[in-house]
Amino acid sequence: MRSNSFQVLINLFMKFPGIGSRQARRFAYYLLEQDTSVIQQFILALQNLKQEVAQCPDCFRFFARKTSIGERCEICSDTDRDRSLLMIVEKDADLENVRKADVYTGLFFVLGGLVPILDEAPETKVRSRQLKAYLTRLMKEGNLKEIIIAVSANPDGDHTANYLHELCAPFQDTGLKITELGRGLSTGSELEYSDRDTLKSAITNRH
Amino acid sequence: MRSNSFQVLINLFMKFPGIGSRQARRFAYYLLEQDTSVIQQFILALQNLKQEVAQCPDCFRFFARKTSIGERCEICSDTDRDRSLLMIVEKDADLENVRKADVYTGLFFVLGGLVPILDEAPETKVRSRQLKAYLTRLMKEGNLKEIIIAVSANPDGDHTANYLHELCAPFQDTGLKITELGRGLSTGSELEYSDRDTLKSAITNRH
Amino acid sequence: MRSNSFQVLINLFMKFPGIGSRQARRFAYYLLEQDTSVIQQFILALQNLKQEVAQCPDCFRFFARKTSIGERCEICSDTDRDRSLLMIVEKDADLENVRKADVYTGLFFVLGGLVPILDEAPETKVRSRQLKAYLTRLMKEGNLKEIIIAVSANPDGDHTANYLHELCAPFQDTGLKITELGRGLSTGSELEYSDRDTLKSAITNRH
Amino acid sequence: MRSNSFQVLINLFMKFPGIGSRQARRFAYYLLEQDTSVIQQFILALQNLKQEVAQCPDCFRFFARKTSIGERCEICSDTDRDRSLLMIVEKDADLENVRKADVYTGLFFVLGGLVPILDEAPETKVRSRQLKAYLTRLMKEGNLKEIIIAVSANPDGDHTANYLHELCAPFQDTGLKITELGRGLSTGSELEYSDRDTLKSAITNRH
Numbered sequence: 094m095r096s097n098s099f100q101v102l103i104n105l106f107m108k109f110p111g112i113g114s115r116q117a118r119r120f121a122y123y124l125l126e127q128d129t130s131v132i133q134q135f136i137l138a139l140q141n142l143k144q145e146v147a148q149c150p151d152c153f154r155f156f157a158r159k160t161s162i163g164e165r166c167e168i169c170s171d172t173d174r175d176r177s178l179l180m181i182v183e184k185d186a187d188l189e190n191v192r193k194a195d196v197y198t199g200l201f202f203v204l205g206g207l208v209p210i211l212d213e214a215p216e217t218k219v220r221s222r223q224l225k226a227y228l229t230r231l232m233k234e235g236n237l238k239e240i241i242i243a244v245s246a247n248p249d250g251d252h253t254a255n256y257l258h259e260l261c262a263p264f265q266d267t268g269l270k271i272t273e274l275g276r277g278l279s280t281g282s283e284l285e286y287s288d289r290d291t292l293k294s295a296i297t298n299r300h
Numbered sequence: 301m302r303s304n305s306f307q308v309l310i311n312l313f314m315k316f317p318g319i320g321s322r323q324a325r326r327f328a329y330y331l332l333e334q335d336t337s338v339i340q341q342f343i344l345a346l347q348n349l350k351q352e353v354a355q356c357p358d359c360f361r362f363f364a365r366k367t368s369i370g371e372r373c374e375i376c377s378d379t380d381r382d383r384s385l386l387m388i389v390e391k392d393a394d395l396e397n398v399r400k401a402d403v404y405t406g407l408f409f410v411l412g413g414l415v416p417i418l419d420e421a422p423e424t425k426v427r428s429r430q431l432k433a434y435l436t437r438l439m440k441e442g443n444l445k446e447i448i449i450a451v452s453a454n455p456d457g458d459h460t461a462n463y464l465h466e467l468c469a470p471f472q473d474t475g476l477k478i479t480e481l482g483r484g485l486s487t488g489s490e491l492e493y494s495d496r497d498t499l500k501s502a503i504t505n506r507h
Numbered sequence: 508m509r510s511n512s513f514q515v516l517i518n519l520f521m522k523f524p525g526i527g528s529r530q531a532r533r534f535a536y537y538l539l540e541q542d543t544s545v546i547q548q549f550i551l552a553l554q555n556l557k558q559e560v561a562q563c564p565d566c567f568r569f570f571a572r573k574t575s576i577g578e579r580c581e582i583c584s585d586t587d588r589d590r591s592l593l594m595i596v597e598k599d600a601d602l603e604n605v606r607k608a609d610v611y612t613g614l615f616f617v618l619g620g621l622v623p624i625l626d627e628a629p630e631t632k633v634r635s636r637q638l639k640a641y642l643t644r645l646m647k648e649g650n651l652k653e654i655i656i657a658v659s660a661n662p663d664g665d666h667t668a669n670y671l672h673e674l675c676a677p678f679q680d681t682g683l684k685i686t687e688l689g690r691g692l693s694t695g696s697e698l699e700y701s702d703r704d705t706l707k708s709a710i711t712n713r714h
Numbered sequence: 715m716r717s718n719s720f721q722v723l724i725n726l727f728m729k730f731p732g733i734g735s736r737q738a739r740r741f742a743y744y745l746l747e748q749d750t751s752v753i754q755q756f757i758l759a760l761q762n763l764k765q766e767v768a769q770c771p772d773c774f775r776f777f778a779r780k781t782s783i784g785e786r787c788e789i790c791s792d793t794d795r796d797r798s799l800l801m802i803v804e805k806d807a808d809l810e811n812v813r814k815a816d817v818y819t820g821l822f823f824v825l826g827g828l829v830p831i832l833d834e835a836p837e838t839k840v841r842s843r844q845l846k847a848y849l850t851r852l853m854k855e856g857n858l859k860e861i862i863i864a865v866s867a868n869p870d871g872d873h874t875a876n877y878l879h880e881l882c883a884p885f886q887d888t889g890l891k892i893t894e895l896g897r898g899l900s901t902g903s904e905l906e907y908s909d910r911d912t913l914k915s916a917i918t919n920r921h
Binding site for chain 1: 866902
Binding site: 486494 | 596597598600601604605607608609610611655657658659660661686687688689690691692693694695696697698699700701702703704705706707708709710711712713714
C-alpha cells in the first residue's frame with residue numbers, strides 16, 4: 094500500500110530485534126485492523142514512555158520514575174544493597190534477569206552493549222567513560238571491594254571481558270578484586286555435546 | 301520495570317501476530333533505547349495511519365487515500381479492471397500478494413477472516429452482510445459473470461469455501477459461475493510427501 | 508574408538524540421506540549396545556534384501572519377488588492397469604506415495620533421479636536409455652496414449668521435465684500426448700505466501 | 715513394499731535414536747539402491763563389530779580390542795592415569811567427549827544410562843551392582859580419593875546424581891570425597907535467558 098505512514102511503520106518494525114520485512118508488514122496490517130482506541134493506547138504509551146522512565150545516572154539502567162524518590166534508580170538508592178559488589182552487565186534485560194533470580198544483592202552497571210571483536214573504538218560503543226566515572230565515585234566512597242564482570246559466554250562476551258579487565262586495571266592497584274562469572278554446565282547442558290572450555294570449567298569448579 | 305507505559309507496550313506487542321512475552325519485552329526495551337526522534341516518528345506514523353488510509357466501501361481493503369480520487373479504492377475505481385470477475389480473499393495481505401503477482405485483472409472482496417470449523421455464528425466474524433450487499437449491487441450493474449473463492453488450502457479455508465458457496469447460492473440462479481482456485485503441486489511440492497488430495501488434483505489438472 | 512568396524516559403520520551411516528557425523532556416531536554407539544540377536548537380525552535382513560527384492564525390467568521399481576510370479580513387478584504384470592497411461596516418476600518413494608493415494612491406475616516408470624540443472628551428461632545419471640527402450644516396446648504394443656511427467660515442483664524437477672519432453676518428442680509424432688502434473692495450491696498453501704507461478708496456475712486451473 | 719527384509723530394516727531403523735518412520739523408510743530405500751559391495755561392507759562391519767570391540771570389565775566402556783593387550787581397556791590399563799579420581803558418566807559418548815577435551819586424567823565408569831525420575835527399580839536400569847563392585851575393588855587398591863559424578867544438567871541427570879550420592883555413601887565414611895561437575899554459564903549461555911540455578915552457580919563460582 095502506498096500510504097507513507099504504512100511504509101514508515103514497516104520500516105520502523107524492520108529495525109525491531111529479530112524482525113524481517115515479512116513480519117514487519119504483518120505488524121503494519123495488524124495495526125490497520127485495530128480500533129482507534131488501541132492505536133490511541135499505543136500512542137499514549139509511546140508518549141509517556143520517556144516521561145515515566147528515567148535513566149539512572151549511576152548504573153544507567155532505565156527505571157520507572159515512580160519507583161524512586163530521587164534521581165537515582167531504586168536499586169542504586171536502596172541502602173540495603175551490598176555496596177561492596179558491583180556487577181557489570183551488557184544490557185537492561187540481563188540486569189532484570191539477574192535481579193529476578195534473587196541471587197545477588199550488590200550494585201549494577203549497565204554497559205550498554207558488548208565490544209565486538211573487530212571494533213576499533215570500543216569507548217564510543219559502550220559506556221566506558223561513564224563506568225570509569227562511576228568507579229572513581231565508588232572508590233572515593235570507600236566500600237567497593239569487587240567488580241563482577243557478568244557478560245554472556247560467547248566470543249564478543251569474552252572480548253568485552255578482556256576490555257573491562259583493562260579498563261578496571263588502574264583501580265585494581267587499590268586492592269579491588271575483579272572477577273568473572275563462573276563457567277560450567279548450565280541447566281540443560283549435555284556432557285556429550287559440551288565443548289572443551291565448558292568441560293574444563295565444569296571439572297575445575299567441581300564441588 | 302514497573303512503568304505503566306512500559307507494561308502497556310509489552311501487552312500491546314504480545315497481541316502482535318507471532319509475538320510472545322519474551323520478544324514483546326525485547327521490543328519494549330528496544331524502544332526505550334531509541335532516540336526521542338525515532339519515538340516521535342513512530343507516534344506520527346500511528347497518528348496519521350488512520351487519516352492516510354481509508355477502507356474501500358466496495359471491496360473493504362485498506363488503501364492510501366492519495367491513490368484514489370473518490371471514496372472507493374484505486375482498484376475498484378479503475379475502469380480498466382475486468383468487472384465480470386470477483387475474487388473473494390481472506391485478508392488484505394492475500395489481495396496484495398495476488399495483485400503483485402500480476403496474474404488477475406478482475407475485482408476483489410476482502411472477507412476479513414476465515415470461518416473456523418466450529419464457529420456457530422460466522423456472519424459475525426466475516427463480512428457476510430457486506431458481501432451480499434456488494435454482490436447485489438454488482439448483479440444490478442449486470443457485468444458480473446464469475447465469483448472466484450480464493451482461500452488458503454487448509455481446513456478453515458475449505459470450511460470458508462463451503463460457507464461462501466452457500467452464501468452465493470441465491471445469486472447462482474441468475475447464471476453466475478462460482479469457482480475455486482485450482483489445486484495441485486505448488487512450487488516446492490515434493491511428490492514423495494504430497495497428500496492424497498494434492499496428488500488427485502495434480503493428476504486431474506494435468507496438462 | 509579405534510575399531511575398524513566401528514569407523515566403517517560411522518562412514519556408512521554418514522552417507523545415509525540426511526545424516527551427519529554426529530548422528531552417524533550415535534547410530535554406531537546404538538548398535539554397540541544392542542544384543543547380538545538384534546545385530547543378527549540386521550545382518551540377515553541385509554543378506555536377504557537383494558534376494559527378496561528384484562528390480563522390474565519394465566518400470567525399474569524395486570519389488571518383493573513374492574508379490575509377482577514372473578520377472579516383472581506386480582504393477583507391470585497386472586492386466587487390470589490402464590496401459591494407455593505411463594507416469595514417469597523420479598524415485599521409488601514417489602511411486603509408492605502415488606500408489607498409496609489410489610488416484611492413478613496406469614503404468615509407471617522410475618527414472619532413478621532428477622537431472623540437475625548444471626549436469627552435462629544427464630543420460631548417465633537417469634535411466635534415459637531404459638526409458639526409450641520401454642517407450643519403444645509400449646508403442647509397438649499399441650495401447651499407450653499419454654505420458655505423464657510427474658516430478659517435484661522445484662528447479663531440478665522443472666529441468667528434468669524439460670529433459671523428458673525432449674527425450675519423448677520423437678514418440679509424440681505418433682499422436683502420443685505428453686502431460687505434466689497440474690500446479691496450483693497444494694494442501695497447506697497460504698495465499699499470502701504463494702509465489703507467482705503457483706498463483707497463476709491456481710487461477711488458470713480454477714474450477 | 716511387501717518384502718520381509720525391507721520391512722525388518724525399516725523396523726530396525728525406527729529404533730535408531732532420533733529416527734521416525736519416514737526417515738527409516740528412506741534409509742531402507744537408500745540401501746536398496748546401493749551396490750552389493752556396499753551391502754557387503756555393511757554386513758562385514760556388523761559381523762566384526764562384536765569381535766573387534768570388547769566391553770571393559772572395569773569401566774564398562776566399549777573399546778577396540780587391538781588398543782589393549784589385556785582384558786581391560788586402554789584407559790583402565792594405562793598406568794599413567796591418576797587412579798585417585800573416578801568419574802562416573804552416563805554413556806560412552808560422554809566419556810569420549812571428556813577424553814577428547816583432554817582436561818581429565820583420572821579413571822572412568824560408564825553407568826549405562828540415567829535413572830529416570832519416576833523409575834522404581836533403578837538398579838535394573840543402570841550398572842549399580844557393577845559400580846559397587848568396582849568401587850570395592852578400588853577401595854581395596856587404596857588409591858581412590860574422589861568420585862566425580864559427571865551427568866548432564868537436566869532433571870534426570872539431577873535425579874541420577876542423587877541416586878549416585880546414596881549409592882556411594884557407604885564408601886564416603888572411609889574419607890572418600892564425592893563431587894559433582896561445576897555449574898555456571900556454559901559456552902553460548904546468554905545472561906538474559908539463563909535460569910536461576912545457572913545464575914546462582916555462576917555467581918557462586920565467580921573467579
